[in-house]
Amino acid sequence: MKNGNYAMYLRKSRADREAEARGEMETLARHEKLLFETAKRMQITVSAVYKEIVSGETISARPVMQKLLAEIEQGIWDGVLVVEVERLARGDTIDQGIVSQAFKLSDTKIITPVKIYDPNNEFDEEYFEFGLFMSRREYNTIKRRLQRGRLASVREGKYVGNRPPYGYERVKIPNDKGFTLSPLPEQAKIVKYVYDLYAYGLDGEEMGTAKIVRKLNDLQIPTQSGGKWIPPTIRDMLYNPVYIGKLRWNRRAATKKVCDGKITYSRPAAKEYEICDGLHPAIIDLETFKICQKKLSKNQSRPISLNKTIKNPLGGLVICSKCGHRMVRRPYSKTGQRSTLICPYTHCDNVSSPLEDVETMVLEAIADIVKNERIEPTTSVIHSDTIDILKDALKNQETSLETLQKQQNSLYDLLEQGIYTTDVFLERSNTLKDQINTASASIQDLKRKISAEQNRLKVQADFIPKCEYLLDVYDTLDAPEKNRILKELIDHIDYLKEEKNVPFTKKDAKVFIHVYPKTPE
Known part of the structure; x- marks a missing residue:
């Protein structure tokens, strides 16, 4: 052994x-x-x-x-x-x-x-x-x-979560096991402000979650993590009975399901869950909370159709250059206007554009890539030579590792013969172990480099023909197929538009996009 x-x-x-x-x-x-x-x-x-x-x-x-x-x-x-x-x-x-x-x-x-x-x-x-x-x-x-x-x-009214909700801090219960919640005065004021805005409006104006988000961000009030507010955060706050002194149990229990042969976890919101009286004090009065729940019930999000198909060819690809979130398609089916590409986060002032216009710009960028970055035959020869050099280096490292392992095995013989004391044995063993680890790391690194070079050759050989194929057949494809092929070719697209179009003029505001193709560096 x-x-x-x-x-x-x-x-x-x-x-x-x-x-x-x-x-x-x-x-x-x-x-x-x-x-x-x-x-x-x-x-x-x-x-x-x-x-x-x-x-x-x-x-x-x-x-x-x-x-x-x-x-x-x-x-x-x-x-x-x-x-x-x-x-x-x-x-x-x-x-x-x-x-x-x-x-x-x-x-x-x-x-x-x-x-x-x-x-x-x-x-x-x-x-x-x-x-x-x-x-x-x-x-x-x-x-x-x-x-x-x-x-x-x-x-028993104790708080068992690790992260307290906005407006509270988690505190140890005196002379007892467990934790409860204690209001943070500054954050508690913001919670009450949000509930009052949603329940009673501001200066006679109804305040939905999007308007409340704009208001909080304009006032430069940070979220719990220090970032910007978004509508889902406000909705979660308005739904949460913790602010009237209650606790929820199993509202988002972890569930398992098999997807593509792998077990995945999700935390869907449960329709039925347990609500208990908490030991912590309430921030919101019951009347205001009920008014908010009634308004929320009238503004339920539309259920997602199970048969929903992709209608945005650029779905999941375009990134807002200002806030870093993925941009989405906004349809205008009732008015007959063209669909636009927008940043869905209300605090972001990146200006939207017609989806068709951005799509055209992306195709022009791909055409430029085909024109300017066609792989020369000499490039493939250089990469093939690099692979051969890396394989020779790998063989040398594997030989070196084998020699080091033999040396380490012989240490036990020297220990048994009394040539080495235990301290000397451990010192030499650790030294050889470090050398073995270094050689092993070098072997793994060389294997990764060889694999990367082989993949680079394959991608280079396939990328330009795929781009040319897409440009030839693009107009004949439906949105899901366009999106599938674009995702094979493009890692992501940065989008920036600083100004709005001026009505009744032929000149539109400048749009900047940067396409990042899935080609080797």
Whole structure:
């Protein structure tokens, strides 16, 4: 075993975090020390240490685990040291199956301080899978206990969120567990101002969320994050019963769904959720809150059609140069006017333009790219030579890495023969480890560069013909197809228009766009 290539995987569990909160030793450092002692006892050379800071439920939420699994599948590691098998996968059966299969197909051993698991030994495999099953069962039990505890706290009037709503700060409850909310005087004034504007208007004028946003931004009142106000933020504030001394539970519970073969998470607003009396004081009186709810119910957003098709060929591509948000299409079907491209954020003064005009400018920019940036044959030859040079450098680094690993393996012989003391052994081992890490990093960097050069050649060969094809057939395509092809060719488009068009004149205000194509640098 000692001549193999081994990695170490460290991850905190929820129980570890609770233990640290009680003042116990930092978990990863303790586990790392234990596994290095195990490696020394088994004469195993650890080439890499992977530390997972997050405690995600699924593999998709654990980037370090994803990287380790990818390397395991490539056969890089002969074994992985871990404190217990439960640290590898605590998610659902799909994730556990992915982990089990990766170790089994690559014949990678799992090494713990008490046992070595061979995934291709039927008894070890059964023991390993049973360990994962028990881990999942324990995780679900802990999660249910935590959820029950959080719900019980909400019903007691305690605030269980990490981030307080605008207008409040989160404070510890004296002589009790948990937190409640305390009004922040300056922000509380703004909350009351927003509710009064929406409920009663200003100087006889009705004030909707867009007008309130303009008013707050004109007064240079910052949001909780220090940015500009937008209508959705105001609507969320007006809907939130926290301002009348209530608490909501499970209004936006996390839900899972499978999209394109991957598990994705979303937090849709629930139609039914629990509302409890809070321990915190109200900022808004009940009468004003009811008036706002009545007005909000009359101004519900239109439901999004499930069969909605793309009508904006530039959808998702055009970026407002002033505020950085994506610009959208505004139709004028009732008046017969042409659709315009606008920045949807009310605080932004970037002027809109007819969508067709911007579309024409984008096509002209693509035509210029075709004219000015056609790839010369010599360019492809240069990139091919670069790839050959990089491959030679990669081969040299791999040879160097192999030599360093042999040197590190021989350290154990010198230790056993008494030539090296433990201190000298560890010093030399760490030095070689640093050299191995440097060589490994250089290998990965060279592989990335080779892949980038190969991709550059491919994109260069495909990009101009795709542009020419788009220009030839553009007028025959529908909006979704135009948008699909444009997104293949363009990363994004910056848009700027400082002045409005002057009515009854033939001269329009200047529009500036900058098209960023998906071509290699």
